[in-house]
Amino acid sequence: MLTSADLDTLFLTFKVASLATFLMLLLGTPLAWWLARTHSSWKGLINAVVSLPLVLPPTVLGFYLLVLMGPSGVIGEFTNRLGLGTLPFTFAGLVVASVLYSMPFVVQPLQAAFTSIGEQSLEAAATLRASPLDTFFSVVVPLAKPGFLTATILGFTHTVGEFGVVLMIGGNIPDKTRVVSVQIYNHVEALEYNEAHWLAGCLLAFSFAVLLALYTVLKIQPVTHPLK
Amino acid sequence: MTQPITARFQLNYSDFILDVNLQLPGSGITVLFGHSGSGKTTLLRCIAGLQQAPQGFLEINGNVWQDSEINLFLPTHKRALGYVFQEANLFPHLTVAGNLQFGLKRIAKKPDAIDLQHILELLGIEHLLKRMPDRLSGGERQRVAIARALALNPEILLMDEPLASLDFKRKQEILPFLSRLHQTLNIPVLYVTHSQQEVAQLADTLVILEGGKALASGPLSEMLSRLDVPLAQERDASAVWPVILIEHETDYHLTRVAFDGGTLSLPKIDAALGTSLRVQIYARDVSIALEAPQATSILNVLPATITGLTDDRGGQSVVRLQVGTQSLLAHITRKSVLLLNLQIGTAVYVQIKGTSILN
Numbered sequence: 257m258l259t260s261a262d263l264d265t266l267f268l269t270f271k272v273a274s275l276a277t278f279l280m281l282l283l284g285t286p287l288a289w290w291l292a293r294t295h296s297s298w299k300g301l302i303n304a305v306v307s308l309p310l311v312l313p314p315t316v317l318g319f320y321l322l323v324l325m326g327p328s329g330v331i332g333e334f335t336n337r338l339g340l341g342t343l344p345f346t347f348a349g350l351v352v353a354s355v356l357y358s359m360p361f362v363v364q365p366l367q368a369a370f371t372s373i374g375e376q377s378l379e380a381a382a383t384l385r386a387s388p389l390d391t392f393f394s395v396v397v398p399l400a401k402p403g404f405l406t407a408t409i410l411g412f413t414h415t416v417g418e419f420g421v422v423l424m425i426g427g428n429i430p431d432k433t434r435v436v437s438v439q440i441y442n443h444v445e446a447l448e449y450n451e452a453h454w455l456a457g458c459l460l461a462f463s464f465a466v467l468l469a470l471y472t473v474l475k476i477q478p479v480t481h482p483l484k
Numbered sequence: 485m486t487q488p489i490t491a492r493f494q495l496n497y498s499d500f501i502l503d504v505n506l507q508l509p510g511s512g513i514t515v516l517f518g519h520s521g522s523g524k525t526t527l528l529r530c531i532a533g534l535q536q537a538p539q540g541f542l543e544i545n546g547n548v549w550q551d552s553e554i555n556l557f558l559p560t561h562k563r564a565l566g567y568v569f570q571e572a573n574l575f576p577h578l579t580v581a582g583n584l585q586f587g588l589k590r591i592a593k594k595p596d597a598i599d600l601q602h603i604l605e606l607l608g609i610e611h612l613l614k615r616m617p618d619r620l621s622g623g624e625r626q627r628v629a630i631a632r633a634l635a636l637n638p639e640i641l642l643m644d645e646p647l648a649s650l651d652f653k654r655k656q657e658i659l660p661f662l663s664r665l666h667q668t669l670n671i672p673v674l675y676v677t678h679s680q681q682e683v684a685q686l687a688d689t690l691v692i693l694e695g696g697k698a699l700a701s702g703p704l705s706e707m708l709s710r711l712d713v714p715l716a717q718e719r720d721a722s723a724v725w726p727v728i729l730i731e732h733e734t735d736y737h738l739t740r741v742a743f744d745g746g747t748l749s750l751p752k753i754d755a756a757l758g759t760s761l762r763v764q765i766y767a768r769d770v771s772i773a774l775e776a777p778q779a780t781s782i783l784n785v786l787p788a789t790i791t792g793l794t795d796d797r798g799g800q801s802v803v804r805l806q807v808g809t810q811s812l813l814a815h816i817t818r819k820s821v822l823l824l825n826l827q828i829g830t831a832v833y834v835q836i837k838g839t840s841i842l843n
Contacts, residue, residue, distance in 0.1 A: 376573050379534050382560035383567035384587035384632070390561075394586070398577045 258454050264431055265439040266458065272347070272435060273415040276354035280362040280411045281404070283355070288366035289392070307360045314357065318424025321353050325425070343425075350426040350433050354415045361410040369403020370396065409466060416459070487546050489640070489672060493530045494539035502526050502537065502696040510545065512688035513666055513673040515704075517680075523696035524676045528644050531674065532567050533560040545639045566633030568643040572625035574617040580628050581613040587636045595637045606668065607631045607661055623654035627661060634669075641673045647682065662686055663842075680715070684708075684724050684764050685842045709804050709811035711794045716802050716813055721767040723812045724842070729759045738783075745808010749783040750839055762842040767813035769838040772803065774824055776833050784836040788812065790828055793821065805834055 258266075291303060309317055324331045325343040332342045343349030373396060381391040397404070419437040426433030428442070436455055443452035489508040495501070502523045508514050516524040529535040531542060533549065536557055542550040544565075549558045574583050588594065604610045607627040617625060626646055633641060646662075647655045659682075665673075666686060675686060683690060683704070691701040692713055700713050708715055708723055715721060727741035727748065737752040741761060748763065755761070777785060791811070792804035801821045803814040812834060826832070 376569065376571065377575060379560070380567075380569065380573040380575070381586070382534070383532060383565065385561050385590035385636070386586070387559075387561050390590070395575060395577075399575075 258458070259451065261430065262439060262451065262455055265434050265436050266455075268347075268431065268433075269416055269435040269437075272350055272354055273412050275351050276358060276415045277362075277408060277412045279351070279355050280359055281408065284359060284362040284366060284407065284411075288363045289370055289396075291363070292367050292370035306363050309357050310360045314418065314420025315424055317357060318353065318421040321349075321356070321421070321425050325349060325352070345425075345427050345429060345433060347432050350422065350435075353421050353425045354418060357418055357421045358411050358414045361414045362407040365403045365406040365410060366400065369400035369406075373399050405470075409470060413463060413466060416462075489545075490541065490543040491527070491531060492539075492541040493527065493537040495526070495530065495535075495537040500526070500696060502530070504693075504696075504698045506691060506698055506701060508672065508674070508691070508701070509689055510672050511670060513675050513686050514689040514691060515683050515687035516674060516676045516691050516693060517678065517683055517687075518693035519678055521695075522693040524678075524693045525644055526696075527693065528642050528674060528676050531640075532565060532642055533558060533563055534567075547639070564636075564639040566636055566638035566641045568626070568629050568633050568641070568646045570645045570648050572617070572622075572629035574620075574625055574628060574632070576617050578617075579613065580609065580615050580617070580620070583617070583628060584613075584632050584635055587632060591636055593637065595635060599637070600635060603631050603634050606664060621654070622650050623657040626650065626654075626658060630661070630665075634665075638671060640671055641669070643673065643675045645676050645678070647679070648677070659685060680718075680720050680722075684722060685762065705811055709792075709813055711792045711802060711804055716767070716804070717794075719768070721802070721813050721815065723765045723767075723810065725763045725765065725810050727761050727763050729753060729755055729757055729761060731757070743808060743810055745810060746786050748836070748839065750841065753841055764840045764842050765812060765836055766838065766840075767802065767815040769836060770805075770812060770814035771835045771837070772805075772814055772816060772820070772824065772826065773833045773835060774830075777835065780835065782835045782837060784839070786834050786836070788832055788834045790826055790830045790832060793826065793828060805832070807834065 287306065291299060322344050323329050325335070326332045327336065327342050335341065335343060343352060377395055377399065378391055381395045386394060417437060418435075419441070422433065422435055422438055426435075428434050428438055436459060440452050440455050443449070443455065487510045489510060490506070491508065492505045494503050500521070500523070504523070504527060516527060518524045526535060530537045530540060538552065540550045540552050542548070547564075548556060549563050550556060575586065578586065607630055609624065609627050609631055612620060612624060612628065617628070620628065630646065647658060650658065663685065675682070677683065687704045689702065690704050690707040692699040692707065692715065700707060700710065704724060707713060708721070710716060725743045727743045729739060730742045730747065731740040732752070733740065733749070738749050739751070739753040741748050741750060741763065743763075750763065753761070776787075786807050788805040788807045790803055791806045794802045795818065799818045801816055801818050803816060803821070803826065805812045805814060814834065820826075
């Protein structure tokens with residue numbers, strides 16, 4: 257059975273993933289829109305930076321974040337001066353790391369969806385008196401709905417599954433940073449295979465249910481890895 | 485509305501230059517005619533504000549939409565225009581009604597329900613309101629797109645080759661609607677096309693564009709018969725006369741129509757007496773005689789005066805004639821011109837072998 261500690265990690269995981277997904281959509285949408293529309297020479301650089309977590313080992317990303325957000329890191333000094341303390345080994349730090357880690361899984365489907373909309377629909381909206389912002393919400397968002405759905409699900413599930421970054425930046429603090437993937441690792445380390453089975457099974461069932469809903473109920477095209 | 489349109493644009497891309505300075509009438513259909521690459525679509529997009537010419541001045545119905553001198557450039561969504569794209573460009577996530585509502589929701593001065601109903605009837609789309617765009621034929625889609633633009637009660641209607649993506653049958657389905665629009669709309673329409681057929685059928689005013697410049701512009705009849713404009717030289721050169729139906733000769737399956745200066749016999753037309761029509765007379769169907777032919781099978785023989793002559797390569801000449809107040813073109817051989825000693829001012833008779841009715 258799931259112990260109450262296991263339930264706590266499940267709850268914490270969903271809290272981190274929900275909050276991170278919300279933030280990623282908030283930040284990723286304008287970023288993806290800019291990447292889809294711009295002819296700026298910065299586009300390649302920004303694309304590369306956003307996509308970096310796709311190819312970087314999570315421990316490497318986690319290591320740099322730990323250094324940067326630590327007391328002597330650039331970000332750490334900044335948050336310290338703001339009176340926020342340092343972010344590593346806190347819930348907030350975990351969310352920030354998750355946002356950076358999973359961002360490409362949100363930005364890339366959105367960018368692809370925005371690119372496929374094409375200039376004509378936007379021009380049609382402009383000739384029908386819709387301002388650019390109005391056009392975004394009344395034309396782009398409805399047309400890019402599959403992209404938003406894919407981005408949300410990929411961003412959320414990818415955050416749920418993160419392990420390497422969490423270990424580096426968040427550690428293993430109950431109720432603060434101990435997420436499901438870390439808890440499964442703890443169980444296995446302690447040779448508690450039964451408990452590990454329960455948690456792993458929960459994640460497997462959850463992931464499968466999400467994908468099943470995606471492909472059958474919502475009839476979304478299979479999600480390939482965004483880079484492929 | 486009678487205020488003329490002023491449109492001046494200068495735009496310089498590495499491979500394309502647009503440089504026009506036009507005064508266009510504030511009513512009727514003005515056709516921007518030219519081959520691909522002539523700049524006609526770019527000109528229309530500049531007028532819509534979809535493209536910004538660095539140097540430009542645009543005044544529509546007394547409102548200045550662009551004046552680069554004072555850095556004024558009204559974005560497209562603030563211009564009181566209707567735009568019909570080559571592809572209908574309907575929003576795929578909205579029904580026909582939703583597409584029509586899209587613009588209506590965003591304008592302050594809503595049209596009367598009656599006006600809206602009138603537009604739906606005019607374009608024959610009342611029965612399509614609940615459909616999604618992907619359940620419409622190409623012709624239906626384009627009619628919805630036209631209705632969507634007109635519903636906003638715009639000050640100008642811009643149409644960018646609205647028939648180009650349709651096959652012949654669909655074109656024939658829409659052209660009558662456009663002709664009808666022509667008679668009921670009191671706003672100016674700028675219509676881009678490379679089809680001479682659409683020019684003949686729809687244009688009141690014609691602007692001929694070539695290489696980003698306006699080669700000539702003026703009333704249709706004048707433009708069609710101007711010998712210094714390439715249209716008169718082309719194989720399909722023609723004159724277009726406005727006529728009124730005056731008599732049906734049922735025994736002969738003929739219809740008589742009157743123009744300013746005489747009458748013509750045409751194959752039977754299914755329309756009521758008094759109907760206004762356009763007759764197209766191809767230059768290749770017109771021959772010239774010095775005296776009234778006594779015995780001829782050709783019904784339409786009219787007195788005319790030669791007002792222009794050109795030599796053409798290949799032994800052909802284009803002759804411009806005046807019949808009543810109308811201009812007419814004839815393509816005849818250079819040899820005939822010399823044998824008959826045709827000169828400007830010569831009084832002749834024209835025999836018209838064939839005509840076609842345009843609407």
